[in-house]
Amino acid sequence: MTDVKPLVLDVDGTFLKTDMLFETFWAGLGHDPGATLKATLANFTRPERLKAELAAIAPLRTDLLPVNSEVADLALRSRMAGREVVLASASDRSLVARLAEEYGLSDTVFASDGEINLKGAAKAGALVTAYGERGFDYAGDSAADIPVWEQAENALVVGRVNSARALTAEGRNVVELDGGWHPAALLRAMRPHQWVKNVLLFLAMIAAHRFDLATLIPIVWGIVAFSAAASSIYIVNDLLDLEADRLHPTKCRRPFASGDVPIRVGMVAFAGLAVLALGVAAALNWTFFGVVVLYMVTSLAYSLKLKRMRWVDIATLAALYTIRVVAGAAAGQVDVSIYMLIFIFPIFITLGCVKRLTELTLATSDERLPGRGYGRLDRGDLLNVAGLGIAGSVLIFFLYSVSEQGRTLYPTTWILWVAMIPMTLWLVRMVLLGWFGKQDYDPIVFAMRDKFGIGILMITLSLMFWAAGLWSQWFGG
Structure with a gap:
């Protein structure tokens, strides 16, 4: 019986659709940022x-x-045929052995062992020592694998590796497998649908x-x-x-979690954005620059720590929404009323509770x-806190309507009071939809797509314009 040569698989970007060095870095940042840095x-x-x-921190x-399905299928078929399938990676040995x-x-x-970085020529040397020249087939995904492919019997190239074309020119047997990523997946990771939340920057201008x-x-x-x-x-x-x-049942399909976009690409995109x-x-x-910095720092703190803290996460979400309103005032150089900020914060507290209610439901x-x-x-x-948020916002809105500034901007006070009815209805409806799990994981994004809710908001806004005398100013009469 003829000995079958082993199939050797690189791990990062080949067997896996991710890189374990970057995986451990980001896991470490979430677990112990200080030690990781x-x-x-x-x-x-x-x-x-x-x-x-990094492997020891978290x-x-x-x-x-996430695994590359085509490479994993090849590994399974090889094992079923009685062939040895070996992992060879520059990642840490503890992780590779567990995988x-x-x-x-x-x-x-x-694998790398803390003393030797098993990559390129070092990996090729280790495999030749173990199996001899042309004593194995090797699957890899980058130019760093060229020295290994040169020593292998058959070269399996995952994704597009331009420098691997030289192997074909030399008459070597090269097999191409699916790999790589697509820009559309990176755009999805940027969540452009979430940009709709930035319409909050218009709020100070409208007010x-x-x-x-x-x-x-x-x-x-x-x-x-x-x-x-x-x-x-x-x-x-x-x-x-x-x-x-x-x-998570649905978030597992996100581009980085699923491996559709490499982590290093995400890191470059983060820096560019x-x-x-x-x-x-x-x-x-x-x-405005200072407000943007404040938003980014607060968001990073939220991602690193605050979102894991009960109630603090909801207050931080409300603060991030409120910062958008302040940002609109700073960009347009519009004076923003303290009443307005005090009014919108409990509204955003309510919406933060709605977000968590939806997830739990x-x-x-x-x-x-x-x-x-x-x-x-x-x-x-969460339902109780959402109710307190509604009550607080309505109370502050009423106090604003009878304040000196409120009467100056909205002379017809009774119409402003009428506007409180659809506004309250909208908030109560949002809470009920969250309670019954009938909306999106992000209430602001849901609100911008909810036709019935938009209608209620338009009624509220129309009444406020009427109270301010803007309809007669714009259209006469």
């Missing part, structure tokens, strides 16, 4: 040591990591009745800056939530939500 800075030029230290669920065990692959693994191009154009640019800033934070949030997303946001903000004015078990501090038993408390 310290290890990264201390071992930046020693990748083998960096990989070992436990990594290797069983949840091999979980998928029933060979106990023999080749101040400043309907002129000199105010509108800077606010539109402000929305561009905030959209870029928000997308950069969404990417960071997804990278910090990889494990939690993979355990952050630079764009801060550049546009600085070009508008330094006050749609949850499949009574356990706490992954990466959150709430379980189904908290639904009653």
